[in-house]
Amino acid sequence: MSQGASTRRDPHEFRELIREFSGEDIGCCIQCGKCTAGCPVAEDVPFMPNQVIQLIRMNDLETLLAAPTFWYCSSCQTCSTRCPLDIDIAAVMNTLRLLVIDQGHTPAETDVATVNKVFMRSLNAHGRVFELGVVMNKNIRTGHPFRDAGLGPAMFAKGKISIRPHNIEKKNRKRIRRMIANARRFSDRGQR
Numbered sequence: 001m002s003q004g005a006s007t008r009r010d011p012h013e014f015r016e017l018i019r020e021f022s023g024e025d026i027g028c029c030i031q032c033g034k035c036t037a038g039c040p041v042a043e044d045v046p047f048m049p050n051q052v053i054q055l056i057r058m059n060d061l062e063t064l065l066a067a068p069t070f071w072y073c074s075s076c077q078t079c080s081t082r083c084p085l086d087i088d089i090a091a092v093m094n095t096l097r098l099l100v101i102d103q104g105h106t107p108a109e110t111d112v113a114t115v116n117k118v119f120m121r122s123l124n125a126h127g128r129v130f131e132l133g134v135v136m137n138k139n140i141r142t143g144h145p146f147r148d149a150g151l152g153p154a155m156f157a158k159g160k161i162s163i164r165p166h167n168i169e170k171k172n173r174k175r176i177r178r179m180i181a182n183a184r185r186f187s188d189r190g191q192r
């Protein structure tokens, strides 16, 4: 693991940042490993969920943000429901993704970060996700404009995707935008 932790002034800086963003205090983790035991992606990532928690406690932001672990998290919540200390590990994983984007770090898994970004833009614009727009936008940004194009006709035929976005009611769209703006403002505070 990197020595980044030893060079930080406040040894709890990273943990506090996570607590402020997610509301989760991971200081009570007992490293029982129950979160990792149920995680469907644990075997395919460099740091398993309990190790992610430990890296946060070690204040080792550099090591953690350079690893793709949390980009592969599917937000299935298994870890959160298993934790005997009621730590919402899934929320911590999501917070780590937001931190990478909001603090201008280079994501270790750029395609997932791109999906995240275009997904949020779509939500902000329409109040709900316009699937075709998200896929096309993501494909263009990642340099694979025709990826999964073969699936399109069958999905159109079954009504699974539409060629036009469906906006939700205007007043609810405004509420969604307000929520996103508030979340951004909150994350901006974490950078100060």
Ligand code: SF4
Binding pocket: 028, 029, 030, 031, 032, 033, 034, 035, 036, 049, 050, 053, 082, 083, 084, 085, 086, 087, 089
């Ligand atoms: S289940 Fe909870 S207490 Fe156990 S290692 Fe995971 S985060 Fe820590």
Ligand code: SF4
Binding pocket: 035, 038, 039, 040, 041, 042, 049, 072, 073, 074, 075, 076, 077, 078, 079, 080, 089, 090, 093
């Ligand atoms: S929410 Fe993420 S970290 Fe937790 S069990 Fe599911 S995939 Fe693993």
